[in-house]
Amino acid sequence: MTVMPRPTAVLHSLVVALLICFFLPVPATAADDQAVYTLQADGLACPFCAYGIEKQLNRTEGVDSVETDIKTGTVVITMTPGATLNETDAKRAVEAAGFTMREFKKKDSGG
Amino acid sequence: MRLRHPAIALAFLAALAFVSQTRAAPQTFNTALPIAEDEFVLREQFIYRNATDDPSLADRRLRVLGGVSVLGYGVTSDLAVFGVLPYLDKELDLITPGGQRVTRDTSGFADARLFGRYTVFKDDAQGRTFRIAPFLGLELPTGDDNDRDSLGRLPAPLQLGSGSWDAFGGIVLTYQTLDYQVDAQAIYKLNTEANNFEFGDEARLDASLQYRVLPRELESGVPGFLYAVLEGNLLYTEKNEMNGVTDPNSGGTAFFLSPGIQYVTKRWIIEGIVQLPISQNLNGAALEDDFTVRVGFRLNF
Numbered sequence: 001m002t003v004m005p006r007p008t009a010v011l012h013s014l015v016v017a018l019l020i021c022f023f024l025p026v027p028a029t030a031a032d033d034q035a036v037y038t039l040q041a042d043g044l045a046c047p048f049c050a051y052g053i054e055k056q057l058n059r060t061e062g063v064d065s066v067e068t069d070i071k072t073g074t075v076v077i078t079m080t081p082g083a084t085l086n087e088t089d090a091k092r093a094v095e096a097a098g099f100t101m102r103e104f105k106k107k108d109s110g111g
Numbered sequence: 112m113r114l115r116h117p118a119i120a121l122a123f124l125a126a127l128a129f130v131s132q133t134r135a136a137p138q139t140f141n142t143a144l145p146i147a148e149d150e151f152v153l154r155e156q157f158i159y160r161n162a163t164d165d166p167s168l169a170d171r172r173l174r175v176l177g178g179v180s181v182l183g184y185g186v187t188s189d190l191a192v193f194g195v196l197p198y199l200d201k202e203l204d205l206i207t208p209g210g211q212r213v214t215r216d217t218s219g220f221a222d223a224r225l226f227g228r229y230t231v232f233k234d235d236a237q238g239r240t241f242r243i244a245p246f247l248g249l250e251l252p253t254g255d256d257n258d259r260d261s262l263g264r265l266p267a268p269l270q271l272g273s274g275s276w277d278a279f280g281g282i283v284l285t286y287q288t289l290d291y292q293v294d295a296q297a298i299y300k301l302n303t304e305a306n307n308f309e310f311g312d313e314a315r316l317d318a319s320l321q322y323r324v325l326p327r328e329l330e331s332g333v334p335g336f337l338y339a340v341l342e343g344n345l346l347y348t349e350k351n352e353m354n355g356v357t358d359p360n361s362g363g364t365a366f367f368l369s370p371g372i373q374y375v376t377k378r379w380i381i382e383g384i385v386q387l388p389i390s391q392n393l394n395g396a397a398l399e400d401d402f403t404v405r406v407g408f409r410l411n412f
Contacts, residue, residue: 043235045287048136050333051377051411052147070289071329073237098145098188100235 033081034064040103041094044073052097060089137319138371138384138405139342140296141193143230143242143285146185154181156407164391164399167360170212171398172204177221179407188230193248195224203269215262221254221271228283239288250277256306267308267351268361274305289329292338294319304352311349311362318343321373333377340371340384350394363393365400380409 041053053075054066062083067076075094079085087104094101136142138156146152160175177199185191200218207213226248234241254272258265267273281298296317302310325337343366350362371384386403393399 040237042237043233043240045238045240045289046144046292047333047336047375047377048380048409048411049144052145052150054377055150056147068333069331070333071238071331096148096188098147098185098230099240100233102237 031081035079035084036107037077037079037085037090038103038105038107039075039077039090039094039101041068041073041075041097042100042102044068044070044099046070049097049099053094053099056093056097057090060085060093136292136373136380136409137294137296137317137321137342138340138373138382138407139344139367139369139386140294140298140317140319141228141246141283142294143228143244143283144240144287145188145230145242146183146191148185148188150185151412152183152409153412154183154407154409155179156181156405158403158405160403161401162398163401165396166399167396169205169207173398174202174204176200189233190227190229192227193225195226196253197221197223199254199271201269201271213262215260215265215269217255217258217260217265217269217271219255219271222273222277223251223253224279225249225251226279239286241284241286243282243284245280245282247280248278250275250279250300252276252305267306267310267353273302273308273310275303275309277302277310290323292319292321294321307354309352311351313349314347316345335374335376338373338375340369340373340382342369342371342384342386343367344369344386360395360397363391363397365393366390367400367403371405378411382407382409 044050044053047070050068050070054068057063057066057075057077062079062085063077064080065078077085077090090104091101136144156179158175158177158179162173165171177197179195179197181193181195183191183193198219199221202214202216204212204214226246228244228246230242230244232243252272252274254270256270256272256274258270277300279298279300281296283294283296286293298315300313302312319340319342321338321340323336324339326334346365348362351358366389367386368389369384369386371382373380373382383406386405388400391399
Protein backbone atom coordinates (compact mmCIF):
# COMPACT_ATOMS: atom_id res chain seq x y z
CA MET A 1 0.00 0.00 0.00
CA THR A 2 1.41 3.37 -1.03
CA VAL A 3 1.32 6.12 1.54
CA MET A 4 0.77 9.52 -0.10
CA PRO A 5 2.25 12.53 1.69
CA ARG A 6 -0.32 14.93 3.01
CA PRO A 7 -0.60 18.19 0.98
CA THR A 8 0.21 20.29 4.07
CA ALA A 9 3.42 18.33 4.61
CA VAL A 10 4.44 18.92 0.98
CA LEU A 11 3.68 22.62 1.31
CA HIS A 12 5.66 22.78 4.54
CA SER A 13 8.66 21.17 2.90
CA LEU A 14 8.47 23.61 0.00
CA VAL A 15 8.39 26.62 2.34
CA VAL A 16 11.38 25.30 4.28
CA ALA A 17 13.29 24.68 1.05
CA LEU A 18 12.49 28.18 -0.19
CA LEU A 19 13.63 29.72 3.10
CA ILE A 20 16.89 27.78 3.00
CA CYS A 21 17.50 28.98 -0.57
CA PHE A 22 16.72 32.57 0.44
CA PHE A 23 19.13 32.67 3.33
CA LEU A 24 21.94 30.69 1.76
CA PRO A 25 24.89 32.92 0.91
CA VAL A 26 25.04 33.60 -2.81
CA PRO A 27 28.51 33.13 -4.26
CA ALA A 28 29.87 36.48 -5.41
CA THR A 29 30.84 35.24 -8.82
CA ALA A 30 29.76 36.70 -12.07
CA ALA A 31 27.67 34.78 -14.55
CA ASP A 32 29.17 33.89 -17.92
CA ASP A 33 27.44 36.84 -19.59
CA GLN A 34 28.75 39.33 -17.00
CA ALA A 35 31.93 41.14 -17.98
CA VAL A 36 34.45 41.65 -15.17
CA TYR A 37 37.13 44.34 -15.21
CA THR A 38 40.03 45.12 -12.90
CA LEU A 39 41.79 48.41 -12.43
CA GLN A 40 44.63 49.71 -10.33
CA ALA A 41 43.76 52.79 -8.24
CA ASP A 42 46.92 54.63 -7.24
CA GLY A 43 46.81 56.86 -4.16
CA LEU A 44 44.31 54.67 -2.34
CA ALA A 45 45.65 54.13 1.18
CA CYS A 46 42.76 54.15 3.67
CA PRO A 47 39.31 52.55 4.00
CA PHE A 48 37.40 55.86 4.07
CA CYS A 49 38.81 56.75 0.63
CA ALA A 50 37.87 53.38 -0.87
CA TYR A 51 34.20 54.25 -0.50
CA GLY A 52 34.59 57.23 -2.83
CA ILE A 53 35.97 55.09 -5.64
CA GLU A 54 33.32 52.41 -5.17
CA LYS A 55 30.52 54.98 -5.16
CA GLN A 56 31.78 56.73 -8.31
CA LEU A 57 32.14 53.41 -10.15
CA ASN A 58 28.72 52.24 -8.97
CA ARG A 59 27.22 55.36 -10.60
CA THR A 60 28.59 54.25 -13.97
CA GLU A 61 25.93 52.74 -16.23
CA GLY A 62 25.94 48.96 -16.33
CA VAL A 63 28.02 48.40 -13.16
CA ASP A 64 26.59 45.63 -11.03
CA SER A 65 29.12 45.50 -8.17
CA VAL A 66 32.49 46.88 -7.13
CA GLU A 67 34.99 45.25 -4.81
CA THR A 68 38.20 46.87 -3.59
CA ASP A 69 41.34 45.25 -2.25
CA ILE A 70 43.05 48.03 -0.37
CA LYS A 71 46.31 46.15 0.08
CA THR A 72 46.98 45.98 -3.65
CA GLY A 73 44.87 48.97 -4.71
CA THR A 74 42.98 46.67 -7.05
CA VAL A 75 39.32 47.33 -7.84
CA VAL A 76 37.19 44.59 -9.43
CA ILE A 77 34.11 45.77 -11.34
CA THR A 78 31.40 43.30 -12.30
CA MET A 79 28.96 44.47 -14.97
CA THR A 80 25.30 43.60 -15.35
CA PRO A 81 24.62 40.89 -17.99
CA GLY A 82 25.50 42.18 -21.44
CA ALA A 83 26.98 45.49 -20.25
CA THR A 84 30.54 46.62 -20.89
CA LEU A 85 32.84 49.23 -19.34
CA ASN A 86 35.24 51.34 -21.32
CA GLU A 87 38.54 52.61 -20.00
CA THR A 88 37.57 56.28 -20.35
CA ASP A 89 34.53 55.88 -18.08
CA ALA A 90 36.52 53.88 -15.54
CA LYS A 91 39.29 56.48 -15.50
CA ARG A 92 36.78 59.31 -15.10
CA ALA A 93 35.16 57.57 -12.13
CA VAL A 94 38.49 56.97 -10.38
CA GLU A 95 39.61 60.54 -11.01
CA ALA A 96 36.28 61.92 -9.78
CA ALA A 97 37.01 60.11 -6.52
CA GLY A 98 40.34 61.95 -6.37
CA PHE A 99 42.65 59.10 -7.33
CA THR A 100 44.72 57.97 -10.31
CA MET A 101 43.97 54.95 -12.50
CA ARG A 102 47.15 53.18 -13.57
CA GLU A 103 45.92 49.98 -15.18
CA PHE A 104 42.65 48.77 -16.66
CA LYS A 105 41.89 45.36 -18.08
CA LYS A 106 39.05 42.99 -18.76
CA LYS A 107 39.19 39.60 -17.12
CA ASP A 108 39.29 36.77 -19.64
CA SER A 109 36.10 35.16 -18.45
CA GLY A 110 33.38 36.19 -16.09
CA GLY A 111 33.00 34.08 -13.06
CA MET B 112 56.90 79.35 30.12
CA ARG B 113 55.70 76.20 31.87
CA LEU B 114 56.00 72.60 30.86
CA ARG B 115 52.91 70.54 31.65
CA HIS B 116 52.25 66.84 31.33
CA PRO B 117 55.75 66.16 29.96
CA ALA B 118 55.78 62.61 31.32
CA ILE B 119 52.58 61.70 29.48
CA ALA B 120 53.88 63.24 26.27
CA LEU B 121 57.16 61.37 26.48
CA ALA B 122 55.45 58.10 27.34
CA PHE B 123 53.17 58.40 24.32
CA LEU B 124 56.05 59.25 22.02
CA ALA B 125 57.91 56.23 23.33
CA ALA B 126 54.85 54.03 22.80
CA LEU B 127 54.55 55.22 19.20
CA ALA B 128 58.17 54.45 18.61
CA PHE B 129 57.52 50.82 19.51
CA VAL B 130 54.53 50.42 17.18
CA SER B 131 56.37 48.35 14.65
CA GLN B 132 53.79 47.82 11.95
CA THR B 133 52.39 51.06 11.33
CA ARG B 134 50.22 54.23 11.02
CA ALA B 135 44.19 58.29 9.05
CA ALA B 136 42.78 62.25 9.11
CA PRO B 137 43.77 64.63 11.94
CA GLN B 138 41.27 65.48 14.69
CA THR B 139 42.44 68.95 15.64
CA PHE B 140 42.73 70.27 12.08
CA ASN B 141 42.06 69.41 8.43
CA THR B 142 43.58 67.04 5.88
CA ALA B 143 44.46 67.31 2.20
CA LEU B 144 42.78 63.98 1.38
CA PRO B 145 40.05 64.27 -1.25
CA ILE B 146 36.27 64.32 -1.03
CA ALA B 147 34.93 62.54 -4.10
CA GLU B 148 33.13 64.66 -6.68
CA ASP B 149 29.49 65.35 -5.81
CA GLU B 150 29.83 63.56 -2.48
CA PHE B 151 29.34 64.70 1.11
CA VAL B 152 31.28 63.98 4.27
CA LEU B 153 29.72 64.80 7.63
CA ARG B 154 31.77 65.20 10.77
CA GLU B 155 30.52 65.70 14.32
CA GLN B 156 32.91 66.48 17.11
CA PHE B 157 32.00 66.89 20.77
CA ILE B 158 34.28 69.08 22.86
CA TYR B 159 34.97 69.51 26.56
CA ARG B 160 37.49 72.23 27.41
CA ASN B 161 38.69 73.14 30.85
CA ALA B 162 40.80 76.20 31.65
CA THR B 163 41.40 76.94 35.32
CA ASP B 164 45.04 77.93 35.53
CA ASP B 165 44.52 81.60 36.39
CA PRO B 166 47.53 83.68 37.45
CA SER B 167 45.18 86.51 38.57
CA LEU B 168 43.27 86.89 41.86
CA ALA B 169 39.94 86.36 40.06
CA ASP B 170 40.49 82.59 40.20
CA ARG B 171 38.69 82.15 36.87
CA ARG B 172 37.46 78.73 35.85
CA LEU B 173 36.30 78.35 32.28
CA ARG B 174 34.39 75.32 31.07
CA VAL B 175 33.29 74.94 27.49
CA LEU B 176 31.05 72.11 26.33
CA GLY B 177 30.09 71.89 22.71
CA GLY B 178 29.54 70.18 19.46
CA VAL B 179 31.01 71.12 16.12
CA SER B 180 29.27 70.04 12.91
CA VAL B 181 31.26 70.02 9.71
CA LEU B 182 29.80 69.29 6.28
CA GLY B 183 32.22 68.85 3.40
CA TYR B 184 31.19 68.65 -0.26
CA GLY B 185 33.33 67.66 -3.22
CA VAL B 186 32.64 70.19 -6.00
CA THR B 187 35.28 68.38 -8.03
CA SER B 188 37.86 65.86 -6.91
CA ASP B 189 40.28 68.78 -6.37
CA LEU B 190 37.93 71.40 -4.98
CA ALA B 191 36.06 70.83 -1.72
CA VAL B 192 33.95 73.29 0.23
CA PHE B 193 33.25 73.05 3.95
CA GLY B 194 30.74 74.54 6.35
CA VAL B 195 31.47 74.49 10.08
CA LEU B 196 28.82 75.26 12.71
CA PRO B 197 29.70 75.06 16.42
CA TYR B 198 27.17 74.87 19.24
CA LEU B 199 28.75 75.88 22.53
CA ASP B 200 27.87 76.04 26.20
CA LYS B 201 30.34 78.35 28.01
CA GLU B 202 30.57 78.85 31.75
CA LEU B 203 32.98 81.17 33.52
CA ASP B 204 33.28 81.04 37.28
CA LEU B 205 35.24 83.90 38.91
CA ILE B 206 35.71 86.06 42.00
CA THR B 207 34.63 89.67 41.47
CA PRO B 208 36.75 92.60 42.75
CA GLY B 209 34.20 92.75 45.61
CA GLY B 210 35.19 89.23 46.67
CA GLN B 211 32.01 87.49 45.55
CA ARG B 212 32.19 84.30 43.49
CA VAL B 213 29.90 84.50 40.46
CA THR B 214 29.13 82.32 37.49
CA ARG B 215 28.50 83.76 34.04
CA ASP B 216 27.38 81.55 31.21
CA THR B 217 25.92 81.41 27.76
CA SER B 218 25.00 78.79 25.21
CA GLY B 219 23.95 78.61 21.59
CA PHE B 220 25.34 78.57 18.07
CA ALA B 221 28.71 80.22 17.74
CA ASP B 222 30.38 81.75 14.68
CA ALA B 223 30.11 79.59 11.56
CA ARG B 224 32.96 79.07 9.13
CA LEU B 225 32.87 78.59 5.36
CA PHE B 226 35.98 77.68 3.45
CA GLY B 227 37.22 76.13 0.24
CA ARG B 228 40.21 73.84 -0.24
CA TYR B 229 41.89 73.18 -3.58
CA THR B 230 44.43 70.43 -4.30
CA VAL B 231 47.31 72.02 -6.19
CA PHE B 232 49.66 69.04 -6.09
CA LYS B 233 49.03 65.31 -6.08
CA ASP B 234 51.46 62.42 -6.35
CA ASP B 235 49.75 59.01 -6.30
CA ALA B 236 51.37 55.58 -6.31
CA GLN B 237 50.24 52.13 -5.24
CA GLY B 238 49.24 52.34 -1.57
CA ARG B 239 50.37 55.90 -1.00
CA THR B 240 49.56 59.50 -1.85
CA PHE B 241 51.04 62.93 -1.24
CA ARG B 242 48.89 66.06 -1.56
CA ILE B 243 49.22 69.78 -1.04
CA ALA B 244 46.08 71.88 -0.69
CA PRO B 245 45.76 75.56 0.18
CA PHE B 246 42.51 76.76 1.68
CA LEU B 247 40.74 80.08 2.19
CA GLY B 248 37.70 80.92 4.24
CA LEU B 249 35.62 83.29 6.28
CA GLU B 250 34.30 83.20 9.83
CA LEU B 251 30.80 84.64 9.87
CA PRO B 252 29.29 86.54 12.81
CA THR B 253 26.48 84.03 13.35
CA GLY B 254 26.97 83.71 17.11
CA ASP B 255 25.40 86.06 19.62
CA ASP B 256 27.93 88.80 20.39
CA ASN B 257 25.76 90.85 22.77
CA ASP B 258 24.65 88.35 25.39
CA ARG B 259 23.96 89.71 28.88
CA ASP B 260 23.32 88.45 32.38
CA SER B 261 22.44 90.14 35.70
CA LEU B 262 25.97 91.57 35.85
CA GLY B 263 25.69 93.22 32.44
CA ARG B 264 27.16 92.42 29.05
CA LEU B 265 29.33 89.32 28.99
CA PRO B 266 33.00 89.95 28.26
CA ALA B 267 33.90 89.49 24.57
CA PRO B 268 35.88 86.23 25.01
CA LEU B 269 32.86 84.67 26.73
CA GLN B 270 30.39 85.69 24.00
CA LEU B 271 29.40 82.99 21.52
CA GLY B 272 30.28 85.17 18.56
CA SER B 273 32.84 87.84 17.80
CA GLY B 274 30.44 90.00 15.77
CA SER B 275 33.15 90.39 13.14
CA TRP B 276 33.82 88.97 9.67
CA ASP B 277 37.20 87.29 9.90
CA ALA B 278 39.17 85.86 7.00
CA PHE B 279 41.55 82.94 7.31
CA GLY B 280 43.77 81.00 4.97
CA GLY B 281 46.50 78.44 4.98
CA ILE B 282 47.92 75.30 3.48
CA VAL B 283 47.63 71.63 4.42
CA LEU B 284 49.90 68.78 3.35
CA THR B 285 49.16 65.07 3.64
CA TYR B 286 51.38 62.06 3.06
CA GLN B 287 49.44 58.84 3.46
CA THR B 288 50.49 55.23 3.09
CA LEU B 289 48.71 52.04 4.03
CA ASP B 290 50.73 51.99 7.24
CA TYR B 291 50.79 55.58 8.42
CA GLN B 292 49.73 59.14 7.64
CA VAL B 293 51.40 62.47 8.24
CA ASP B 294 49.52 65.78 7.99
CA ALA B 295 50.82 69.29 8.49
CA GLN B 296 49.01 72.60 8.36
CA ALA B 297 49.83 76.29 8.61
CA ILE B 298 46.96 78.74 9.08
CA TYR B 299 46.57 82.47 9.69
CA LYS B 300 43.34 84.15 10.82
CA LEU B 301 42.90 87.86 10.42
CA ASN B 302 40.47 89.08 13.05
CA THR B 303 38.61 92.34 12.57
CA GLU B 304 36.85 94.72 14.92
CA ALA B 305 33.26 94.60 16.11
CA ASN B 306 31.61 96.28 19.10
CA ASN B 307 34.84 98.26 19.67
CA PHE B 308 36.64 94.98 20.34
CA GLU B 309 39.13 93.18 18.17
CA PHE B 310 40.51 89.75 18.92
CA GLY B 311 44.20 89.40 18.17
CA ASP B 312 45.16 87.70 14.91
CA GLU B 313 45.92 84.00 15.18
CA ALA B 314 48.65 81.92 13.58
CA ARG B 315 49.05 78.22 14.09
CA LEU B 316 51.13 75.30 12.96
CA ASP B 317 49.69 71.80 13.27
CA ALA B 318 51.11 68.36 12.70
CA SER B 319 49.62 64.89 13.00
CA LEU B 320 50.95 61.35 12.90
CA GLN B 321 48.61 58.39 12.55
CA TYR B 322 49.95 54.85 12.81
CA ARG B 323 47.92 51.83 11.85
CA VAL B 324 48.04 49.44 14.79
CA LEU B 325 45.30 47.04 13.67
CA PRO B 326 45.13 44.99 11.64
CA ARG B 327 48.83 44.36 11.93
CA GLU B 328 48.82 42.49 8.63
CA LEU B 329 46.51 43.66 5.89
CA GLU B 330 43.95 41.20 4.64
CA SER B 331 42.12 41.24 1.34
CA GLY B 332 39.18 43.55 0.89
CA VAL B 333 38.77 46.73 2.93
CA PRO B 334 39.19 45.98 6.64
CA GLY B 335 38.68 48.64 9.33
CA PHE B 336 41.88 50.38 10.40
CA LEU B 337 42.66 51.27 14.01
CA TYR B 338 45.14 54.13 14.26
CA ALA B 339 47.15 55.48 17.18
CA VAL B 340 47.27 59.24 16.80
CA LEU B 341 49.62 61.94 18.01
CA GLU B 342 48.98 65.55 17.10
CA GLY B 343 50.79 68.78 17.92
CA ASN B 344 49.46 72.35 17.73
CA LEU B 345 51.55 75.46 18.05
CA LEU B 346 49.27 78.47 18.51
CA TYR B 347 50.30 82.11 18.50
CA THR B 348 47.70 84.79 19.29
CA GLU B 349 48.25 88.52 19.23
CA LYS B 350 46.86 90.70 22.00
CA ASN B 351 43.21 91.79 21.87
CA GLU B 352 42.26 95.43 21.50
CA MET B 353 39.37 97.20 23.21
CA ASN B 354 38.46 100.75 22.18
CA GLY B 355 41.82 100.88 20.42
CA VAL B 356 43.74 99.95 23.57
CA THR B 357 45.77 96.73 23.70
CA ASP B 358 44.81 94.26 26.42
CA PRO B 359 48.09 93.19 28.12
CA ASN B 360 46.38 90.12 29.59
CA SER B 361 45.63 88.44 26.29
CA GLY B 362 47.41 86.57 23.55
CA GLY B 363 50.63 84.60 23.68
CA THR B 364 52.02 81.30 22.53
CA ALA B 365 50.86 77.80 23.47
CA PHE B 366 51.90 74.33 22.40
CA PHE B 367 49.54 71.38 22.72
CA LEU B 368 50.37 67.73 22.31
CA SER B 369 47.44 65.37 21.78
CA PRO B 370 47.39 61.58 21.98
CA GLY B 371 44.35 59.98 20.41
CA ILE B 372 42.80 57.02 18.72
CA GLN B 373 40.80 56.55 15.53
CA TYR B 374 38.90 53.65 13.95
CA VAL B 375 38.33 54.00 10.22
CA THR B 376 35.97 52.01 8.01
CA LYS B 377 34.68 52.63 4.49
CA ARG B 378 31.52 54.40 5.67
CA TRP B 379 32.39 55.86 9.06
CA ILE B 380 35.10 56.89 11.47
CA ILE B 381 35.00 57.14 15.25
CA GLU B 382 37.73 59.02 17.03
CA GLY B 383 38.88 60.62 20.26
CA ILE B 384 41.79 62.79 21.34
CA VAL B 385 42.95 64.71 24.42
CA GLN B 386 44.74 68.03 23.87
CA LEU B 387 47.26 68.67 26.61
CA PRO B 388 49.07 71.97 27.01
CA ILE B 389 52.77 71.25 27.07
CA SER B 390 53.86 74.86 27.12
CA GLN B 391 51.83 78.07 27.59
CA ASN B 392 53.64 81.34 27.35
CA LEU B 393 50.68 83.68 27.62
CA ASN B 394 50.72 87.42 28.17
CA GLY B 395 49.96 88.92 31.57
CA ALA B 396 47.15 87.20 33.42
CA ALA B 397 45.68 85.37 30.40
CA LEU B 398 43.84 82.22 31.46
CA GLU B 399 45.69 78.98 30.73
CA ASP B 400 44.18 75.73 29.49
CA ASP B 401 44.13 72.50 31.47
CA PHE B 402 42.96 70.13 28.74
CA THR B 403 40.48 69.69 25.91
CA VAL B 404 38.78 66.39 25.09
CA ARG B 405 37.43 65.82 21.57
CA VAL B 406 35.39 62.79 20.55
CA GLY B 407 33.44 62.39 17.38
CA PHE B 408 32.54 60.58 14.23
CA ARG B 409 32.58 61.09 10.46
CA LEU B 410 30.20 59.71 7.88
CA ASN B 411 30.64 59.11 4.17
CA PHE B 412 27.29 59.34 2.40
